[in-house]
Amino acid sequence: MAKNRNSQSASIRFGPALAALFACFVIAGAAVGYVWQKGEIYRLGKQIRDRESRLAQLQSDDKRLADQLALLHSPMALDRRVQGLKLGLAPAHPMQVVRLPEPVLGSLENKNSVLKFAARPVESTTQ
Numbered sequence: 302m303a304k305n306r307n308s309q310s311a312s313i314r315f316g317p318a319l320a321a322l323f324a325c326f327v328i329a330g331a332a333v334g335y336v337w338q339k340g341e342i343y344r345l346g347k348q349i350r351d352r353e354s355r356l357a358q359l360q361s362d363d364k365r366l367a368d369q370l371a372l373l374h375s376p377m378a379l380d381r382r383v384q385g386l387k388l389g390l391a392p393a394h395p396m397q398v399v400r401l402p403e404p405v406l407g408s409l410e411n412k413n414s415v416l417k418f419a420a421r422p423v424e425s426t427t428q
Contacts (some may be wrong), residue, residue, distance in 0.1 A: 348399045372378055
């Protein structure tokens with residue numbers, strides 16, 4: 302004898318409807334996640350482009366300032382500035398220049414002895 306539909310439990314009748322509703326929620330959640338992810342990719346790409354353009358601007362400013370610094374350190378530019386400010390400066394005569402020889406430190410022992418000179422008492426040269 303065939304079973305009567307009225308005798309079936311309610312959970313069996315609503316099972317396919319709940320499964321379909323769950324599938325719809327999963328698909329809607331995946332769609333929302335996809336749209337959010339695409340928005341994040343666009344936002345991060347825009348940040349990268351902005352920062353790359355800022356880096357290029359800073360590099361060009363750095364090069365321009367380095368060129369300006371090199372120009373200001375050149376002897377000709379310094380001479381022009383001295384003449385413009387009327388400071389009365391002139392190049393030193395060869396007799397005014399004192400050249401000191403560079404000390405030579407041969408070994409570590411000599412290096413330590415040079416460092417000890419500051420602590421050594423001054424010896425008298427008068428007899």
